[in-house]
Amino acid sequence: MRITNTGNIGIQKTTPQAPLDVVGEVIIGSSTGLTCDSNRAGGLRYNSANSCIEFCDSTTWTCITPSTCPDTTPDAFSIPDVSGVSISTVTESSIVQITGLGCAVNIQAYGEGSPQIKVCSDSGCSTIVQDWTSGATSISSGQYIQVRAT
DSSP states (O other): OEEOTTSOEEESOSSOOSSEEETTTEEEOOSSSOOOSTTSTTOEEEETTTTEEEEEOSSOEEEOOOOOOSOOSOOOOOOOOOOSOOTTOOEEOOOEEOOOOSSOEEEOOOSSSOOEEEEESSTTOOSEEEEEESSOEEEOTTOEEEEEEO
């Protein structure tokens, strides 16, 4: 460990370039006064003005932001109607594959008849990802959904 006369602390680094410099992998310091350069490449800092964690690529500090999903709308699908069912009978729909999503999305069944959904990874629902639930769950492109209600 090395402490400089300016107060910088280096862990496994003889010439620390920030208040805390750990082998160039993590640099913690204030969001002002730290130049992003080759000495700070790979460094992280919190930018209080922008309320984000920034990454130094050896040239510029850049806010790290979560990636966005390019497509949250599935391709068109339909669950066929079921007829000839007695009142107060729990009835399950056919199993339908969901396609066209760019990422996992949240789904939930709601309405009359205590609806529930089940998410599977195959067309026969022999491998269940999420068993019957009325709460929110997620589904990804290529997975299958089944709905049931009374």
